[in-house]
Amino acid sequence: MLDTIQAAPLVASSDLEADIHGVFAHYRPSSPFISLDTGGTMVLRYDDVSRLLRDPRVQATGTAMPAQAGITHGSLFDIFEHGVLTANGDVHTRRRSALSRAFATEVLNEFRQHVRGAANALIDTFHDSGSFDLASDYAAKLPVVALAGLLGVPEPDVPSFMRDVHAMNEFFRPAPTEQAVAEAEHAALRLRNYLDGLLRAGEKNPSEGFLARYLTLSEEDELTRLEVLVQIVQLVIGGTESVRTALVAQTVLLLSEPEQxxxxxxxxxxxxxxxxxxxxxxxxxxxxxxxxxxxxxxxxWMLPAGQLVLLSFISALRDERVFDRPDTFDITRPNLKLARLAFGGGAHKCVADALGMAELEEGLSVLTQRLPGLRLDGTATFHGHHFVRKTSECRVSWKP
Ligand code: HEM
Incomplete structure (x- = not known):
């Protein structure tokens, strides 16, 4: 007789928020799962997370997430109803196809240039001051400016594009307030309309840019206009939120180990x-x-049907079965390629993982070249345990 997940240890989400790595390290050796008091079963081990990402018996959640928040229509709802991330089966394949073909090799090189240019321009704005906030002055802006470059957003529109992206993204961060959700709804609509305008301008004056290539490919796949717009909005969400947190994390971890x-x-x-x-x-x-x-x-153990399953990358990537000294930052580890799990796996694996890696590499490389004397004045904390993570501010400085 197998244990069912009802026998898994019950953990309060507030305890996870207080000490996420400590909680996972406590349970992971003896239990493959924990149950959360806020609902759902969290899968903790590397092999299980990797396997379940590829298992068709666990599926994306469609519109369940906005429904849970009482959202049943509108521009945020459309992101779930018509987007690639929450779709399953043939619908998912159809929505993903044009995106993955649009991310051809030349896009990667083009994107690296945008990131490098954006990183240098941002550093220029605070270079002489001797200090800046890693999260708000660099990591929050870099991915938005780089993506604006890729999408062909004209320079004068970048500030309002950035405002709308940040306001929309608040919805996807942990514990948004009611006001933030209302503002996210307006921002998502403005952004979608803006992108529609960009596409129309491109249709009048055809260009060779990423957006034009994506539009042609999506016509071949017979996507509706709403689907096209929603996939671009998802690129904006995917290409900004995860990058922001990862940029802060990699810089803070590296600066905490001055030799590295x-x-x-x-x-x-x-x-x-x-x-x-x-x-x-x-x-x-x-x-x-x-x-x-x-x-x-x-x-x-037996995981019944109809369960909310949270596949935890945070836990899996510190699994002691897979990583020696799992809590130590060590850039000489022999199995670093296993960290690619951070981009997911299976049908929904990040459609732009190469761009994400390139962005993190350029973002770090420009910092190390221009500010080798950088040091931490505080530290960053991270919040959120099941999807997008939020990072605190973190001041850094150097002798100008
Ligand atoms: C640090 C960088 C990044 C990380 C860690 C990351 C992580 C992820 C993960 C874990 C998924 C899978 C979600 C799931 O299975 O439910 C995903 C999917 C996705 N990502 Fe990324 N991502 C990054 C960068 C980007 C960039 C730069 C873009 C676009 C320019 C992007 C666009 C997307 C899209 C559209 C999906 C949905 C794919 C699908 O459902 O088939 N991501 N990403």
Whole structure:
């Protein structure tokens, strides 16, 4: 007779928020799951998380998440109703196809240039001051400016584009207030209309940019106009939220180990290792949410059908079965490629993982080249345990 997950340890979400790594380290060796008092079963181990990401018996949650928040229509609801991230089966394949084809190799090089340019321009704005806030002055802005470049947003529109992206993204962060949700709804609509205008301008004056390529590919797949717009909005959400947190995390972790920071400053070839190890210790996305559609056996336990399943990357990426000294930041680890789990796996694996890695690499590389004397004046804290993570401010300084 198998244990069912009802026998899994019950953990308060508030305890997870207070000490997420401590809670996972406590339960993971003896239990593959924990149950959360706020609902759902969290899967803790690397192998189980990797396997379940590829298991068709656990599926994306469609519109369940906004419904739970009482949202049944509107521009935020449309992101779930018509988007790739929450879709399953053939609908998911159809919505993903044009996106993945649009991210061809030349886009990666083009995108690296946008990130490098944006990182240098941001550093120019505070270079002479001797200090800045890593989260709000750098990590929050860099992905939005880089993405604006890729999408062909004209320079004068970037500030309002950035305001709307930040306001919309608040909805996806942990514990948004009612006011933040209301503002996110307006911002998501403004953004969608703005993107529609960009597409129309591109249709009048055809160009060779990413957006034009995506539009052509999506016509081949017969996506509706709303689907096209929602997929671009999802690119904006996916390409900003996870990157912001990961940029803060990798910089703080590296600066906390001055020898490793210096090693990366001296040898830029170490940047990809530092990025991977940063993603492992503090991934940009805490994990993903699924629902079980059939009974599943895991490690001798029975997961019933109809369960909310939270696949925890934060826990899996510190699994002591897989990573030696799991809590230590070490850019020389032999199995750093396993940190790619931070981009998910299976059908929904990040459609732009190469761009995400490139962005984190360029974001770090420009910092190490321009500000090798950087040091931490405080530290960052991270919040959120099942999807997007939020980061606190974190001041850094150097001798100008
Ligand atoms: C640090 C960088 C990034 C991380 C850690 C990250 C992480 C992830 C993860 C974990 C998923 C899977 C979600 C799931 O299975 O439910 C995902 C999907 C996705 N990501 Fe990323 N991502 C990053 C960068 C980007 C960028 C730069 C873009 C776009 C420009 C992007 C767009 C997307 C989209 C559209 C999906 C949905 C794919 C699908 O459902 O088929 N991401 N990402």
């Amino acid at each position: 920071w210096k090693a990366v400053c001296d040898d830029p070839a170490l940047v990809p290792n530092a990025v991977a190890e940063g993603l492992r210790l503090e991934p940009g996305i805490a994990g993903v949410v699924r629902v079980s559609v059939e009974e599943i056996e895991i490690d001798g």
